[in-house]
Amino acid sequence: MASSSSPQPQQVNVTDLDVPQLADVRRQLEEELSHLSNSYTQLRQAQAKFRSCIENVGQVKPENKDKTILVPLTNSLYVPGKLSDTEYVIVDVGTGYYVKKTRAQALKHYESKVEFIRTNLEALQETITKKQENMNYLINVLQMKLQQQASGGKDAKAG
Amino acid sequence: MSNISTEKQERNPRGIPKAPFIAEVAEFLGPDPNPENALKEFQAALAKYRYMDQNLAQRRRGLEEKIPDIKKTLSMVEFLQERREGKSPANDEDDLDDDLDDDSNVGKPLTTTFELNDTLYAEAELEDTDTVYLWLGANVMLAYKLPAAISLLRSKLEAAQTSLASVIEDLEFLREQITVMEVNTARVYNWDVKRRRELREKEAQEGKTEAAKVG
Numbered sequence: 001m002a003s004s005s006s007p008q009p010q011q012v013n014v015t016d017l018d019v020p021q022l023a024d025v026r027r028q029l030e031e032e033l034s035h036l037s038n039s040y041t042q043l044r045q046a047q048a049k050f051r052s053c054i055e056n057v058g059q060v061k062p063e064n065k066d067k068t069i070l071v072p073l074t075n076s077l078y079v080p081g082k083l084s085d086t087e088y089v090i091v092d093v094g095t096g097y098y099v100k101k102t103r104a105q106a107l108k109h110y111e112s113k114v115e116f117i118r119t120n121l122e123a124l125q126e127t128i129t130k131k132q133e134n135m136n137y138l139i140n141v142l143q144m145k146l147q148q149q150a151s152g153g154k155d156a157k158a159g
Numbered sequence: 160m161s162n163i164s165t166e167k168q169e170r171n172p173r174g175i176p177k178a179p180f181i182a183e184v185a186e187f188l189g190p191d192p193n194p195e196n197a198l199k200e201f202q203a204a205l206a207k208y209r210y211m212d213q214n215l216a217q218r219r220r221g222l223e224e225k226i227p228d229i230k231k232t233l234s235m236v237e238f239l240q241e242r243r244e245g246k247s248p249a250n251d252e253d254d255l256d257d258d259l260d261d262d263s264n265v266g267k268p269l270t271t272t273f274e275l276n277d278t279l280y281a282e283a284e285l286e287d288t289d290t291v292y293l294w295l296g297a298n299v300m301l302a303y304k305l306p307a308a309i310s311l312l313r314s315k316l317e318a319a320q321t322s323l324a325s326v327i328e329d330l331e332f333l334r335e336q337i338t339v340m341e342v343n344t345a346r347v348y349n350w351d352v353k354r355r356r357e358l359r360e361k362e363a364q365e366g367k368t369e370a371a372k373v374g
Contacts (some may be wrong), residue, residue, distance in 0.1 A: 049277055056275045071273045071283045076294040077232045079239065084270050085282035092278035101232070 015141060019149065022142040029135045036128050040121065047117040054110045057103055062086045171332050175211065178233040181343050184350040194319050194351035208337045222323045229264065229369065231318060233312040236291055240305045242269065243289065260304045 017025070064083055071081040089106050090098050101109065169177040181187040188197060269285040289307050294300045304310060 026229070053276045053279045058281050060275070060281050068286070069283065070284060070292060071271065073235045073271070073273070074232045075228050076290040076296075077235055078294065078300070079285050080281045080288055080290070080292075081271075081285040083281065084284040086280070088270060089275070090280040090282075092280075 007143065015145075017141075019142065019145050022138060023144065025133065026138050026142065027105060027136065029038060033128065033131050033135065036124065036131065040124050040128065043117055043121050047114055047121070050110050050113045050117070057089060057106045057110065060086055060089055060103060072098070171329070175332060175336070176342070178339040178343070180210075180339050181346060186348055188347070192354075194347055194354075197347050198344060198351075199342055205337065205340045207346070208333055208340065212330065212333050212337065213327050215333065217331065219323065219326045222319055222326065226316065226319050228324065229312060229316045232293070233309065235317060236305060236308045236312060239291065239311060241288070244292055246287065265324060286337065 010094050058082060065086050066082060068080050069083055070078040074080050087102055088100050088105060091106050091109055093099050093109075171177065179187075185192070188194065268287065270282055271285060272280045272282050275281050288300050289305050291304050291305060293308060293311070303351050
């Protein structure tokens with residue numbers, strides 16, 4: 001039966017599928033939906049992180065230059081110090097590369113990352129909505145079939 | 160009625176009860192054997208062992224994470240201490256070789272790149288101070304003088320390493336006890352099956368002889 005391999009019920013006539021197969025497809029859709037929702041949450045978290053990086057870059061400004069800060073040397077060790085360089089920050093651009101950028105460049109870098117994630121989030125949201133609609137349609141057909149079966153069974157008993 | 164009395168059980172150094180190894184099942188169960196009870200108690204003991212095993216495995220993972228962190232912090236503080244000692248030769252009584260010290264280190268503050276955020280680093284200059292701040296967890300951070308910090312970190316590291324060693328020992332001990340318990344369960348069960356079979360055969364025999372007598 002094509003139902004087990006087709007990802008979208010609309011490509012196969014759903015009303016042709018019988019109840020266990022419909023239940024199968026529905027389970028598959030639910031799994032996909034939860035996976036997509038997870039990805040959505042993770043993207044949101046990544047976006048929040050980049051936004052906070054933007055804020056942090058904003059903190060490394062010349063007015064803070066001579067203020068004493070607590071510099072973390074390890075996870076649990078802090079030493080008092082001062083910002084020595086307020087023009088440049090080092091950004092981890094991935095795959096083991098660290099780039100020394102000016103604050104403006106770093107801001108641009110993080111903002112473009114936030115923008116990129118935003119477009120991905122939108123596309124993902126659309127996919128999630130479509131899958132949700134598919135699943136609702138499928139559930140409707142499943143309920144119809146169940147009713148048919150129940151009424152068909154009753155007729156068979158009565159008759 | 161069971162012979163698994165907790166007062167007579169041996170315990171390992173940290174209070175984990177030792178599982179009794181049943182050499183002879185009949186002798187272990189005593190004059191009025193109740194294998195179902197015994198099996199139930201074994202299962203309960205097994206469940207406790209397994210729960211402890213999980214707990215210890217978790218503790219061990221936590222410790223294995225903390226120890227490298229403590230080592231790093233300790234070596235950083237020791238490094239800061241060394242630099243400080245190198246920079247203030249006048250304060251030390253018996254520093255004879257400070258004239259040979261690398262002059263470029265003396266008087267120049269330390270610049271370091273530190274982590275502002277996950278992908279963001281900035282440069283800062285470390286002040287020359289004899290105080291470091293240690294994050295002790297649970298929203299608690301304390302300031303320590305360098306020597307005090309070093310001794311605190313050393314003792315923390317030792318304590319963590321000893322805990323880790325004892326947790327690993329406990330885990331191994333638990334593995335043994337779990338195996339012993341599982342073997343016991345299997346033996347009591349098999350003994351019970353054998354006994355029931357023998358009883359049935361005996362009754363069948365007696366039934367036949369009685370029928371023969373009557374008939």
